[in-house]
Amino acid sequence: MREKDLNIKIGKILRYGVSITFILSIIGIIIILIISKTNLSYNKSFNSIYSFIGANINHPTIISFLFIPIIIMIATPILRVALSILLFKKENNYKFVIITSIVFLILMFSVFIIS
Amino acid sequence: MLSFFIIIILISIIAGIIGAMVGVGGGIIIIPILVLLFHIDIKMAIGASIVSVIATSSGAASAYLKDNIINLKAGMFLEIATTIGAISGALILSIINPEILLFIFPAVLISSTYPMIKNIKQDIYTNIQNDKISNYLELNSSYYDKQNKSEIKYNITHTKLGLFVMYIAGLLSGLLGIGSGVFKVLAMDNIMKMPIKVSTTTSNFMIGVTAAASAVIYLVRGYINPYIALPVMIGIVIGAFIGTKILFKSSNIYIKTIFIIVIFAISVEMIARGLHIL
Numbered sequence: 167m168r169e170k171d172l173n174i175k176i177g178k179i180l181r182y183g184v185s186i187t188f189i190l191s192i193i194g195i196i197i198i199l200i201i202s203k204t205n206l207s208y209n210k211s212f213n214s215i216y217s218f219i220g221a222n223i224n225h226p227t228i229i230s231f232l233f234i235p236i237i238i239m240i241a242t243p244i245l246r247v248a249l250s251i252l253l254f255k256k257e258n259n260y261k262f263v264i265i266t267s268i269v270f271l272i273l274m275f276s277v278f279i280i281s
Numbered sequence: 282m283l284s285f286f287i288i289i290i291l292i293s294i295i296a297g298i299i300g301a302m303v304g305v306g307g308g309i310i311i312i313p314i315l316v317l318l319f320h321i322d323i324k325m326a327i328g329a330s331i332v333s334v335i336a337t338s339s340g341a342a343s344a345y346l347k348d349n350i351i352n353l354k355a356g357m358f359l360e361i362a363t364t365i366g367a368i369s370g371a372l373i374l375s376i377i378n379p380e381i382l383l384f385i386f387p388a389v390l391i392s393s394t395y396p397m398i399k400n401i402k403q404d405i406y407t408n409i410q411n412d413k414i415s416n417y418l419e420l421n422s423s424y425y426d427k428q429n430k431s432e433i434k435y436n437i438t439h440t441k442l443g444l445f446v447m448y449i450a451g452l453l454s455g456l457l458g459i460g461s462g463v464f465k466v467l468a469m470d471n472i473m474k475m476p477i478k479v480s481t482t483t484s485n486f487m488i489g490v491t492a493a494a495s496a497v498i499y500l501v502r503g504y505i506n507p508y509i510a511l512p513v514m515i516g517i518v519i520g521a522f523i524g525t526k527i528l529f530k531s532s533n534i535y536i537k538t539i540f541i542i543v544i545f546a547i548s549v550e551m552i553a554r555g556l557h558i559l
Contacts, residue, residue, distance in 0.1 A: 167423070170349055177346030180339045187336070188518045191511040195286055198508065232507035233500075239332065240496045241513060242339050243489035250357065259417060265358055269490070272364040276371065276494040 169212035172253055179249055183242030197231065244273055287321070289512040290519075297520020301341035302528045303540040304484030305462030306334025306492065307364050307517055315509065316559050323559065328504035329513050331496045334462070336514045338489025340521030347484040348529070350424045352475065355437060356483045358418060362444045363465070363491045371498060372456020379456040381554030386453065387548035391465050394405040394541050402448035404533050405433060414440040424479060427529045434477055444472040454491050457551070462488050463544055477533045481540065491534060 196236040247270045292314050296307025306384035308330030315326040345351045411421050415437040423434040446468035454461030462484050497506050528536065553559045 169353065173346040173349050173351065173353055176353065177343045180343035180346070183337070184339045184343060184518055187514055190433065191514045194507065194511045195515070198511075199283060199286075232511065235514065236332065236500065236505060236507060236510050239335055239339070240500065242336060243493045246339075247360075247490060262354065262357060264363065265418075269357065269360045269364055272361070273490065273494055276364070276368050276546055277497045 172257070175253055176246060176250060179228070179246050180242060183245070185236060187235045187239045194232045194235055206259070244270075244277070247273060284307060288318075288510045289509065290364075290516040293476075293513045293516020294520040294523070296544060297337055297340065297517040297522075298524040298527065299520075299539065299543065300333075300337035300462075300517070300537060301485065302481065303543050304466045304481030304488070305543060305547075306330060306337050306488055307513075308333060308522075309543065309550060311513060313331065313559060314551075321509070324504045325506055325509065328499040328506065329509045331492050331499055332510045333513050333517050334492040334495060334506060335489045336517035337521050338485055338487075338492070340518045341482070341525050342486040342489065344522070344525035345485065345528075348425075348427075350478060350484045351482045352420065352437075352479050353486070354418060354422070355415075355420045355473075355475070358420065358437040359444065359447045359465075359468075360487055360490050362447035363454075363461070363487060365452075365493060366448040367455040367461075367491050368451075368453020369448075370452040370457075371495065374456055379554050380555055381457060382453070383551045385542045387551045390463060390467075390544050390548050393471060394544050396471055397467075398538060400481045401534055403478050404429075405435065409436045409438050409474045410419045410435045411535050412438045412440050422479075424476070424512060426478070428532055433476060435474075435479065437473050439472050440475070444470060451491055454551050455495055456553075461491050463540075463547055466540060476533070477540070478528065481536060482528070502508075507515070544557075548559025 206228060251263055251266045251270060254260075254266055292310060293307060296310040299305070300307045301309070308327070311333050312326045312330050314325075315321040315329060316323055321329075342351060346353070362504065384513040415421060420440070421434075421436045423432055425431075426433050446464060450461045450464035453464060465484040465487055466477075466480045469483060470477050475483070496505070550559065
């Protein structure tokens with residue numbers, strides 16, 4: 167039964183992440199269609215996320231908004247790993263607290279050191 | 282612009298359906314369409330593909346977790362190998378020419394379908410004993426198969442070899458941004474002898490974490506364009522939702538057949554990229 171509880175809780179984290187992303191993505195597309203004059207189009211690359219936001223400094227809040235659903239989507243699995251550590255600890259399953267912590271540390275290493 | 286969004290959403294729905302069913306991201310469909318149809322730079326196409334992998338993973342896994350089909354413990358344990366693999370891939374990217382891999386891995390992939398084709402009619406592996414690691418971590422589990430209408434118990438074997446293939450899966454996704462899901466499914470089904478539905482759904486659960494690491498790198502470098510990523514995410518979420526519904530009602534043979542087709546498609550795509558057609 168414990169494993170089922172765990173599945174449901176972790177499933178909920180993912181579902182929240184996906185639902186928020188979905189709604190914000192639709193809002194984002196509506197924004198693109200309304201303003202339609204940004205320095206970017208679908209086939210234009212840009213040097214980095216920073217220069218992109220910098221180049222659209224005239225309406226930074228609107229353009230920056232387009233990245234919010236992307237960031238939430240990417241953060242969802244990382245958050246899932248972090249919360250799994252707490253859930254395993256709550257169940258006193260220390261083998262998996264260690265295993266999940268290792269995964270989390272590797273992820274943090276790649277996010278902060280490599281990128 | 283509106284027509285571009287509609288096309289991308291529709292393609293992503295198809296990618297989401299297939300991805301959710303066989304445990305892979307939607308890159309296989311999204312990358313060629315973006316590159317060949319819209320002439321988008323391959324790095325930006327891979328950026329969109331990585332986003333689609335995360336969306337498929339989170340969207341499908343949330344449904345599969347609710348139905349207790351994913352082997353959460355096995356997934357979390359194997360993630361150690363895939364994440365280390367992904368980092369190794371990103372680190373050696375500057376040292377080796379990843380294009381050589383585009384010719385080596387299709388051969389590996391296609392030859393690895395042989396045991397699956399041979400055993401395609403075998404529903405579930407029988408007489409499998411847990412090995413030491415899966416005994417220690419209690420990785421064996423069970424799930425309720427809605428199609429068979431029965432509770433299916435299974436053990437897990439060859440965990441060490443499975444970990445090694447998971448490392449290769451991570452390495453590939455770090456190097457090429459493609460193919461990590463198929464290797465995960467092959468490791469769980471062919472090597473660790475997990476049931477195909479558990480393998481594809483657990484792979485779905487895992488690919489999001491593997492992709493998240495590389496996604497941050499692509500985002501910072503400017504390869505994730507919101508004009509592409511937003512419609513991709515919308516389509517994938519819808520598709521993944523439909524795909525999970527289909528998986529529950531599908532037979533194991535059906536899932537295996539689609540998986541084998543996807544392997545061949547991925548192999549062709551890798552070779553096309555190696556030959557610079559993509």
